[in-house]
Amino acid sequence: MLKRAQALFLSSLGAVLALVYVGGANAESAPSQLNMPQGVTEVSQAAYDIHMIMMWICTVIGIAVFGFMFYVMYAHRKSRGAVAENFHENVLVELLWTIVPAIILIVMAIPATTALLKVYDTENADIDIKVTGYQWKWQYEYLGEDVKFMSELRTPQDEIYGREPKGEHYLREVTEPLVLPAGKKVRFLITGNDVIHSWWVPDFGVKRDAVPGLFTSAWAKTDKPGTYVGECTELCGSGHAFMPVVVEVKEQAEYDQWLADKKAAAAEYASTIGKQWTFDELMVKGEEVYNRSCAGCHAVNGEGIPGVFPALKNSVIALGPVVEHLRVVVDGIPGTAMQSFADQLSEVDIAAVIHYERNAWGNDVGDITQPIDVLNYKQAK
Amino acid sequence: MAHGPATLADGWVKYASRWLFTTNHKDIGTLYLWFSFAMFILGGSFAMIIRAELFQPGMQLIKPEFFNQMTTMHGLVMVFGAIMPAFVGLANWLIPMMIGAPDMALPRMNNLSFWILPFAFAILVATLFMEGGGPNFGWTFYAPLSTTYAPDTVNYFIFGVHIMGASSIMGSINIIATVMNMRAPGMTYMKMPMFVWTWLITAFLLVAVMPVLAGAVTMMLMDINFGTSFFDAAGGGDPVLFQHIFWFFGHPEVYIIILPAFGVVSQIIPTFSRKPLFGYSSMVYATASIAFMSFIVWAHHMFTVGMPIAGELYFMYATMLIAVPTGVKVFNWITTMYKGSLTFETPMLFSIAFVILFTFGGFTGLMLSIAAADIQYHDTYFVVAHFHYVMVAGAVFSGTAAVYYWLPKWCGKMYDETMGKVQFWIAFIGFNITFMPQHFLGLAGMPRRYADYGLQFADWNMVSSIGAFMYGAAQILFLFNVVRTITHGKPVDKPEVWEGAEGLEWTVPTPAPYHTFEKPPQVK
Numbered sequence: 001m002l003k004r005a006q007a008l009f010l011s012s013l014g015a016v017l018a019l020v021y022v023g024g025a026n027a028e029s030a031p032s033q034l035n036m037p038q039g040v041t042e043v044s045q046a047a048y049d050i051h052m053i054m055m056w057i058c059t060v061i062g063i064a065v066f067g068f069m070f071y072v073m074y075a076h077r078k079s080r081g082a083v084a085e086n087f088h089e090n091v092l093v094e095l096l097w098t099i100v101p102a103i104i105l106i107v108m109a110i111p112a113t114t115a116l117l118k119v120y121d122t123e124n125a126d127i128d129i130k131v132t133g134y135q136w137k138w139q140y141e142y143l144g145e146d147v148k149f150m151s152e153l154r155t156p157q158d159e160i161y162g163r164e165p166k167g168e169h170y171l172r173e174v175t176e177p178l179v180l181p182a183g184k185k186v187r188f189l190i191t192g193n194d195v196i197h198s199w200w201v202p203d204f205g206v207k208r209d210a211v212p213g214l215f216t217s218a219w220a221k222t223d224k225p226g227t228y229v230g231e232c233t234e235l236c237g238s239g240h241a242f243m244p245v246v247v248e249v250k251e252q253a254e255y256d257q258w259l260a261d262k263k264a265a266a267a268e269y270a271s272t273i274g275k276q277w278t279f280d281e282l283m284v285k286g287e288e289v290y291n292r293s294c295a296g297c298h299a300v301n302g303e304g305i306p307g308v309f310p311a312l313k314n315s316v317i318a319l320g321p322v323v324e325h326l327r328v329v330v331d332g333i334p335g336t337a338m339q340s341f342a343d344q345l346s347e348v349d350i351a352a353v354i355h356y357e358r359n360a361w362g363n364d365v366g367d368i369t370q371p372i373d374v375l376n377y378k379q380a381k
Numbered sequence: 382m383a384h385g386p387a388t389l390a391d392g393w394v395k396y397a398s399r400w401l402f403t404t405n406h407k408d409i410g411t412l413y414l415w416f417s418f419a420m421f422i423l424g425g426s427f428a429m430i431i432r433a434e435l436f437q438p439g440m441q442l443i444k445p446e447f448f449n450q451m452t453t454m455h456g457l458v459m460v461f462g463a464i465m466p467a468f469v470g471l472a473n474w475l476i477p478m479m480i481g482a483p484d485m486a487l488p489r490m491n492n493l494s495f496w497i498l499p500f501a502f503a504i505l506v507a508t509l510f511m512e513g514g515g516p517n518f519g520w521t522f523y524a525p526l527s528t529t530y531a532p533d534t535v536n537y538f539i540f541g542v543h544i545m546g547a548s549s550i551m552g553s554i555n556i557i558a559t560v561m562n563m564r565a566p567g568m569t570y571m572k573m574p575m576f577v578w579t580w581l582i583t584a585f586l587l588v589a590v591m592p593v594l595a596g597a598v599t600m601m602l603m604d605i606n607f608g609t610s611f612f613d614a615a616g617g618g619d620p621v622l623f624q625h626i627f628w629f630f631g632h633p634e635v636y637i638i639i640l641p642a643f644g645v646v647s648q649i650i651p652t653f654s655r656k657p658l659f660g661y662s663s664m665v666y667a668t669a670s671i672a673f674m675s676f677i678v679w680a681h682h683m684f685t686v687g688m689p690i691a692g693e694l695y696f697m698y699a700t701m702l703i704a705v706p707t708g709v710k711v712f713n714w715i716t717t718m719y720k721g722s723l724t725f726e727t728p729m730l731f732s733i734a735f736v737i738l739f740t741f742g743g744f745t746g747l748m749l750s751i752a753a754a755d756i757q758y759h760d761t762y763f764v765v766a767h768f769h770y771v772m773v774a775g776a777v778f779s780g781t782a783a784v785y786y787w788l789p790k791w792c793g794k795m796y797d798e799t800m801g802k803v804q805f806w807i808a809f810i811g812f813n814i815t816f817m818p819q820h821f822l823g824l825a826g827m828p829r830r831y832a833d834y835g836l837q838f839a840d841w842n843m844v845s846s847i848g849a850f851m852y853g854a855a856q857i858l859f860l861f862n863v864v865r866t867i868t869h870g871k872p873v874d875k876p877e878v879w880e881g882a883e884g885l886e887w888t889v890p891t892p893a894p895y896h897t898f899e900k901p902p903q904v905k
Contacts, residue, residue, distance in 0.1 A: 033826075036824045047753050048757075051751075054751055062741070066737060068719075069718070076718065078655070078723055082722045082723065084721045085720040086656065087720075088658065088661065089662075094663050102702075105705070108751075112754075116753045117690070159439070160440055161439065161440055166438060171834065195523075196620055198759075206756075211686065214620070232828070233685075233760040235830045238445040238832075239445065240445070240830060240831065242445075244835075305513075308513045337530045
C-alpha cells in the first residue's frame with residue numbers, strides 16, 4: 001500500500017516539475033524576477049537592504065529550527081526503536097528561547113528604524129507634484145507650474161479580451177507618463193478623488209494610499225533616467241488592475257523642454273476652445289473619450305451594468321435637456337459613483353462625450369454640444 | 382437513562398427534527414463541521430475560479446467585476462464560513478469531553494448559534510444572483526468602496542455579517558460558561574488540555590472584537606442609507622477611521638482563527654510522540670500573551686496609509702514582539718517531539734506540516750512587520766502568500782489533522798491510512814506549488830486582487846494555478862475518505878484509539894456515546 005502511495009507521489013511530483021519547466025519555456029518576456037527590486041532611490045535601496053537582512057536572519061533561524069526538527073523526525077522515530085522519555089519542562093531552555101529571540105528582535109529594530117526614517121524624510125523638496133487617484137486613472141499636477149494631466153491605461157480592450165495578441169508592454173503602458181527630472185528631490189502629495197487607491201512605484205520604494213479627503217506625502221530622488229512602471233495597490237473597483245503608473249525620468253534639459261512644450265500645448269488649447277465643431281467631428285472625438293473614460297462603468301454599448309451602473313442608452317438624462325446632462329457630467333452626482341469630470345476631462349472632451357451620449361446607440365436627440373457651451377456652463381456656476 | 386438519538390429508521394420527520402432541535406453538543410458539533418466543510422468547498426470553488434482566470438494574462442473566463450466578487454466572497458466564506466465554524470464544531474464536540482462535562486453549559490443557545498449561520502450564508506451567497514452582484518470590495522471592505530461606491534446588495538452583506546457575529550458571540554459565551562463552570566472535580570485550569578485553553582482565550586477574543594465588527598458594519602449601514610458620514614471625508618468623516626476600526630477587529634480575528642489550531646496541534650503532537658507536551662505552562666502564557674498583543678498591533682495592516690512616523694514605529698515594534706511568544710510555541714512543539722517515539726499517521730503528518738509551514742508564514746510575517754520593507758510588500762502577492770501560509774497551512778491543515786485524529790472517536794471507525802497519506806502529500810505539495818511562487822510574484826511587483834496582470838508575471842501565475850487545482854483535488858479526496866470511513870470504515874472499539882493518546886475524551890467508549898460524563902469523572 002505504502003509503496004503505491006510513494007510511487008504516486010513521485011510521479012505526480014515529476015509531472016508538476018515538468019509543467020513548471022514548460023511554463024518557464026513558454027515565457028514571452030525576460031526570465032521572471034524572483035526578488036524585490038533594488039530600485040533607483042535611497043528609499044528603495046533601504047527597503048531592499050532591510051528586506052535582505054530580514055530574509056537572511058529568517059533563513060538562518062529556519063535552517064537551524066527545521067534542521068533540528070528533521071533530525072528529531074529521523075532519529076527519534078518509533079520504527080528505529082526510539083523509546084519515549086518523559087521530560088516536559090526545562091526552565092533554563094525555556095528562558096533562553098524567550099530571551100534570545102527578544103534580543104535578536106531588538107537588534108533588528110535598529111536598521112528597521114533607520115530605514116523608516118528615510119521614508120519619512122520629505123522635507124526640502126525641489127518639486128511638488130500632486131498625485132490624485134481616480135477610478136481608474138491617475139492625475140498628475142505640477143504645483144506652481146500650471147501643468148496638469150490625466151494618465152490612463154493605453155492597452156486596448158481587444159488585447160485584454162484576447163481578440164488581439166498582447167503587446168510587449170501589456171498593461172504597462174499609459175496615455176501620458178509622469179515625467180520627472182533626474183537629480184531633483186520630488187515630493188508627491190497624494191490623495192484620492194473617489195475611493196482609496198494606492199500609488200506604487202517599486203523602483204522608487206514609494207507606495208502610498210490615495211485616500212479621498214486626505215493628503216499624504218512621499219518622495220523620490222534618482223540620478224538614473226529611464227522608464228519606471230508601477231501599479232495601483234489598493235482595491236478600487238473593477239478597473240483596479242487597469243490603472244498602471246508609468247514614470248519617465250529625464251535629464252534636466254529634456255525635462256525643461258518637456259515642461260515648456262506642455263505649457264505651450266495648454267496655451268494653444270485655450271485659444272481654440274471657441275472653435276465650432278461639426279456633428280460628425282464630435283461623434284468621432286466623443287466615441288474615443290467615451291470608450292476611454294466612461295465605458296468602464298456605463299459599458300461600450302451604453303447599457304451600463306444592471307444594478308450597479310445605470311444605462312445611458314434611452315436614459316432620461318441623455319434624452320432630456322442638455323443642461324441636466326452637463327450638470328451630471330461636470331458636477332457629478334454626490335453620494336454616488338458618478339464623479340465630477342470637470343477636472344478630469346477638457347471642455348472639448350466633455351462636449352464631445354455629451355454629444356456622443358446623446359446621439360449614439362439609437363439615442364437620437366440630434367442637438368450639438370460645443371466646447372464653448374461647456375465653458376459657459378462652468379463659468380455660470 | 383436517556384434515549385438514543387433518532388436515526389433514519391425512525392422516519393425522516395423524526396430524523397430531521399433531531400438535527401433541527403438538537404441541544405446535544407455532539408450533534409451540534411457535527412452540524413458545525415459539515416456546514417464548515419460545505420462552506421470550505423464553496424469558498425474553494427471561488428478560489429478555483431480566481432486561479433483559472435489568473436492562469437494566463439488577459440481576461441478569459443470572467444469579467445473584472447465578477448473577479449472582484451470572487452475574491453471578496455472567497456475571503457468572507459473561508460474566514461467566517463469555513464474556518465471559524467470548523468473550530469466551533471471541534472470545540473462543541475471536544476470541550477465537554479475533554480473537561481468531563483455532560484454537555485455545553487447553554488445547550489439551547491448552542492442550537493440557536495448554529496442554526497442562524499446557514500441563514501447568514503444563504504443571504505450572503507444569494508447576493509451573487511441579485512442585480513448588481515455580490516460584495517465586490519474585498520473581504521476587508523474598505524470604505525468608501527464598500528459604502529458610496531458599493532452595489533445595493535451591500536445591505537444584505539451587512540445583515541449577513543451581523544448574523545455571523547451574533548452566532549460567534551453566542552458560541553463564545555457558551556464556551557466560556559462551559560469551561561468556567563463545568564470542569565470535572567480536580568480539573569484545575571492548569572490541568573486543562575491545551576485545546577481547551579486555546580479555545581477559552583479565543584472565546585474571550587471573540588466576545589471582545591465581534592461587537593467592533595458589528596459597529597463597523599452598522600456605521601456603514603448608516604452611511605449608505607441614513608446620510609451619516611462616518612467614513613466620508615466630504616461630510617467630516619474619515620475613510621481611514623474605517624480601517625482602524627476594521628483592523629481592531631481584524632487583527633485579533635487572525636488569532637481567533639489560529640489559536641484553536643495551536644490547540645489542536647498541541648494535542649496531536651504529544652500523542653504521536655508518545656511524550657507529554659513540553660512546556661505546558663509556557664504554552665498557556667504564550668497563548669495568553671499572543672491574544673493580548675493581538676489587540677495592540679492592528680495598524681501594521683496600514684503602513685502605507687500615511688500614519689505619522691511615531692505611530693508607524695510603535696506598530697512596527699509591537700508587531701515584531703509577537704514573534705517571541707509565537708517562537709516559544711514552535712520551540713515547545715519541536716521539543717515535544719525530541720526524544721519521543723515518533724510515528725507518522727495522517728494527523729501527525731498534517732500537524733508537522735502545520736509546524737513547518739506556519740513557521741514559514743511566521744518568518745514572512747516578521748519580514749512584513751518591518752515597516753520600511755512592508756512599503757514594498759504591502760497589498761502584493763507576498764502578503765497573499767504570507768497569510769495563506771498561516772491560514773491554510775495553519776488553520777486548514779490543523780483542522781484536517783483534527784478530523785483524522787478524532788474521527789475514530791466520533792464514529793467508531795478507522796479511516797483509510799493510505800488514502801489519508803496520499804491526501805496529505807497531494808495537499809502539501811499542491812499547497813506549496815500554489816503559494817510559494819506567490820512570494821516571488823509579490824516581490825516582483827504583482828499587487829493582490831488583480832483580475833489581470835502584465836506578461837512578466839505569467840510564468841509563476843501559471844504554476845500557482847496548477848498547484849491550486851492540485852490542492853483543490855486533495856479536498857475531494859478528503860471528503861471521500863471521511864464519508865467512506867463513516868460508511869465502510871474498520872470498526873474501532875478500544876477507548877484510547879491511539880497508542881499514546883492522553884485526555885478524558887479517550888476514556889469514554891468508542892464511538893463516543895450520545896451522552897458522556899453524566900457522572901463527572903474524578904481528575905487526579
